[in-house]
């Protein structure tokens with residue numbers, strides 16, 4: 007994520023979208039979504055290239071106004087334009103808001119596992135899982 011230019015903008019297959027808002031005459035970032043082309047995730051559906059939503063966040067003050075939905079819908083459209091057949095996302099189980107959002111947009115849960123990036127013991131004690139969701143286009 008650190009080098010946005012190199013990791014997202016220099017590759018046509020990747021996407022980085024920012025929602026900007028004008029607040030008191032100043033431009034503020036209200037939300038962003040970053041997505042990368044993934045060449046192969048082993049799933050039951052095969053190993054077709056897909057678009058992976060890598061980062062999605064909407065600022066606290068702008069939540070529940072449809073921005074998250076618009077960002078994900080934009081990524082789905084981009085995925086179609088790129089000729090890719092599915093969008094995938096991994097969400098940790100406490101992120102219930104994000105899970106609701108992706109469900110609402112037609113994503114389905116394809117796997118649940120306990121291999122989180124966070125400290126393994128903490129995740130295990132807190133029963134945090136990684137939920138993979140996919141939308142086939």
Ligand SMILES: CC(C)(COP(=O)(O)OP(=O)(O)OC[C@H]1O[C@@H](n2cnc3c(N)ncnc32)[C@H](O)[C@@H]1OP(=O)(O)O)[C@@H](O)C(=O)NCCC(=O)NCCS
Nearest residue numbers: 062063064069070071072073074075101103104106107110
């Ligand atoms: C997840 C997130 C991006 C949603 O953004 P948002 O702009 O508030 O989402 P939307 O307004 O488009 O909401 C779409 C749907 O998500 C669900 N949702 C959003 N906020 C919710 C809340 N507080 N409680 C329950 N469901 C919620 C609802 O299903 C909602 O549809 P509805 O308003 O018709 O009921 C935002 O909450 C966020 O940045 N969370 C922290 C980061 C995160 O979890 N990122 C996802 C990692 S992949």
